[in-house]
Amino acid sequence: MIGTHKFRFKGNWKIQLENTTDGYHFPMVHKSWMASVDAETADMMSFMSDPDAVTHALGNGHSVAIMATAHMDLDEDDGTEEIQPRFYHLVDALKEDGYDDAKIRRIMRSMHGCGFNLNTFPNVAMSSAFFRVLIPISVDETEIWHMALGMDGGPEIVNQERLRIHEHFQGPFGFGSPDDAEGWERVQIGASADPAMPILVNRGLNRETTSPEGWPTSHVTDESGMRDAYAMWKRMMNVEDQL
Amino acid sequence: MTELDTALADPRVGRAIELIWREAQILDAKEYPAWEELFTPDAIYVIPIDQHTGDFEASLNMVYDDARMRRMRVERMMQGYAPSAVAAARTVRTVSRFTVESVSDTEVVLRSAQILCSYKRNNFALLGAELTHTIALSADGDKIAFKVVRLLNSDDPVSASGFLP
Numbered sequence: 116m117i118g119t120h121k122f123r124f125k126g127n128w129k130i131q132l133e134n135t136t137d138g139y140h141f142p143m144v145h146k147s148w149m150a151s152v153d154a155e156t157a158d159m160m161s162f163m164s165d166p167d168a169v170t171h172a173l174g175n176g177h178s179v180a181i182m183a184t185a186h187m188d189l190d191e192d193d194g195t196e197e198i199q200p201r202f203y204h205l206v207d208a209l210k211e212d213g214y215d216d217a218k219i220r221r222i223m224r225s226m227h228g229c230g231f232n233l234n235t236f237p238n239v240a241m242s243s244a245f246f247r248v249l250i251p252i253s254v255d256e257t258e259i260w261h262m263a264l265g266m267d268g269g270p271e272i273v274n275q276e277r278l279r280i281h282e283h284f285q286g287p288f289g290f291g292s293p294d295d296a297e298g299w300e301r302v303q304i305g306a307s308a309d310p311a312m313p314i315l316v317n318r319g320l321n322r323e324t325t326s327p328e329g330w331p332t333s334h335v336t337d338e339s340g341m342r343d344a345y346a347m348w349k350r351m352m353n354v355e356d357q358l
Numbered sequence: 359m360t361e362l363d364t365a366l367a368d369p370r371v372g373r374a375i376e377l378i379w380r381e382a383q384i385l386d387a388k389e390y391p392a393w394e395e396l397f398t399p400d401a402i403y404v405i406p407i408d409q410h411t412g413d414f415e416a417s418l419n420m421v422y423d424d425a426r427m428r429r430m431r432v433e434r435m436m437q438g439y440a441p442s443a444v445a446a447a448r449t450v451r452t453v454s455r456f457t458v459e460s461v462s463d464t465e466v467v468l469r470s471a472q473i474l475c476s477y478k479r480n481n482f483a484l485l486g487a488e489l490t491h492t493i494a495l496s497a498d499g500d501k502i503a504f505k506v507v508r509l510l511n512s513d514d515p516v517s518a519s520g521f522l523p
Contacts, residue, residue, distance in 0.1 A: 118407065118418020121515040147440035151430040258515050263418055271416070278418050283427070287516040288405060288420045290434055293442035297520070300479075301441075 116246075117265035117274055120286030123258045124296040126303030128238070128251040129348065131259060134295060135232040135240040135247060136170060136180045136340030138162060139318070144298050148283075148290040153199055156227065168335040170319075171326060176236025176347030178340030182243075186230025189221055198223050208272050222266070222273055226280065234340060236347050245281060255303060261285040261292070316341045365458040374466035374493040375456055377500050382453050382472075385522055388446065390432040393522075398494050398501045399425050405507045405523065414506075420516065421507075435522075446520030447478035453489065465503070466493045472507070474523055486510040487523055 124131075134140070142149065142163055149157055162168035162182040170180045181187060185196060198206060202223060209219045228243030235241075238249040250258040263281040265274040284291035306314075319337020326332045333339045365371060377396065384393045397403070404414045405421040414422055423431060435443045451474040459467035467490065474485040492504035507523050509516060 120407070120418070120420065121513075123515045123517050144441065147434040147437065147443070150437065150439060151434060275415055278416075279422065282419055282422055286420050287519065288522070290430070290440075293520055294440050296517075297442040297445055 116262050117278060118263045118281070120261040120263075120281075120289070120292070121258065122287040122292065122296065123252065123256060124299050124303075125256055126299045127255060127306075128249050128257040129345075130299045130302050131249050131257055132234075132237065132344055133341050134299075135234050135242050136178050136338075136344070138168070138170070138180060138182065138334075138336035140295075140298065144294050145284075145291050147294065151290055152283075153201060156199070162335050166334070169332050170335050170337060170339045171328075171330040171332050172339045172343035173330055174343065176344045178234045178343050180232045180234070180335050180340055181230065182232070182335055183227075183230035186224070186227065189225055192220065192224065196224065202226070202276070205273055205276060209270060212270065214270070222269065225266075226273065226277055228264075234344070236344055244277065245285065257299075259292075314345075316345060365461070366456065368458075368461055370461055370463065370466055370495060371456075371458055371468070373495060373500050374468055374491065377493055377502065378453055378468065378470065378489075378491050381502065382451050386449050386451055388435070388521070390435045390522075394428055394432045396502050397425070397428065398503045401425070401428075401501070401503050401505070403428060403502075403505045403507075405509065405512070407512050409508065409513055420509075420512070421522075431522075440520075442520040444520075445478070447476035447483070449474055449476045449521050451475070451523075459490070464495055466495060467491070468493070472523065476519060476521060478519075483517070483519070485516075485519075485523055 141160065149160065160182065165184065167184045168182055170178060172178050206219055206223065209222065232240055232242040240247045244264050246262040246264065248260040248262070252258055263278060265277050282289060286292055316338040319333035319339060323331050323333040323337070323339055331339050381393065381396055403421060403423040404419055406414055406417060406419045408417050411417045434440050438444060451472055453470050453472045455471040457469045459469055470489045472487045472489050474487065476483045476485065487510065488508040490506040491502060494501045494503040509523065
């Protein structure tokens with residue numbers, strides 16, 4: 116843990132619960148961030164059209180959304196991924212410090228995080244290279260912590276680059292979080308217009324399959340993860356009915 | 359010591375304050391391309407989280423902008439893709455309580471207090487901050503060489519707001 120961003124938005128915590136298992140908001144809400152990163156980074160986020168990018172509902176409200184399949188496991192490296200030119204100075208610095216090529220490649224590939232969002236119900240997610248914690252303040256206000264992850268004992272120069280990458284997207288003045296927060300506040304306002312209106316989370320229901328592990332699975336832009344989370348929430352809120 | 363010998367009466371300090379006030383007006387007007395022009399090429403604009411750190415590079419900040427990030431930030435604020443920037447709060451700010459940290463013919467370092475009032479969707483919000491500006495003086499035009507914004511609530515939740523302090 117190398118630093119924490121904290122901010123609040125005026126909306127219910129469940130709006131945020133959806134965020135890390137919501138693939139389809141990314142190209143619209145985060146268009147400005149996409150426009151500001153290099154093509155290689157943008158490619159990593161090309162999950163919209165990648166059929167291998169899937170969401171698994173893990174049960175009890177938990178889910179995993181896999182965006183960058185090539186970054187699922189650091190130990191699996193087919194060697195095709197190229198290090199982005201703007202990080203060459205880090206590679207040179209690590210070489211000078213005596214790191215071997217394999218180690219350098221592993222460190223560089225890890226910089227953008229794990230390639231998936233692991234959502235643990237109800238309020239903690241590991242998203243790419245940071246932890247996200249939701250803290251409900253009231254029914255219509257939520258606090259969010261984005262906790263940046265670095266390498267314990269790893270090279271300081273790379274941990275500093277990880278801080279810069281985290282700052283680029285996250286936090287109250289990042290290129291991503293403010294746009295998320297604006298969207299969530301609008302959702303809260305919109306939802307207040309008709310509190311009895313059903314919330315549709317049926318995207319991908321028609322193409323949901325069951326994985327060999329028994330997990331309901333659909334494309335990462337589908338709502339299998341959200342369905343699992345809301346089902347768990349309803350189950351917990353109705354616990355008295357079951358007694 | 360006559361009245362005119364006070365540090366704030368130094369014309370070099372006056373130039374620096376004038377630039378800081380111009381910056382404040384430009385930020386309230388959200389004229390970000392003009393704001394970008396106020397900085398030297400190697401200037402850093404930082405909004406730290408840690409209330410006391412001076413080692414911004416090794417810390418997580420809210421903003422740590424060199425020229426490259428500043429360019430992208432201005433682009434983001436202007437291009438119309440970012441809903442938070444398009445629907446940004448209106449702001450008005452005052453910068454005052456100047457104290458002179460150092461002054462030379464090429465550089466002035468000033469500390470000041472900023473009271474920033476923002477308005478959006480029937481809500482006023484107040485954001486207080488301690489500012490430190492390093493102003494590079496030059497016959498070609500004075501520029502901001504370093505700006506640190508220490509928000510009073512930097513280590514507590516800061517709401518995303520679509521404007522720059």
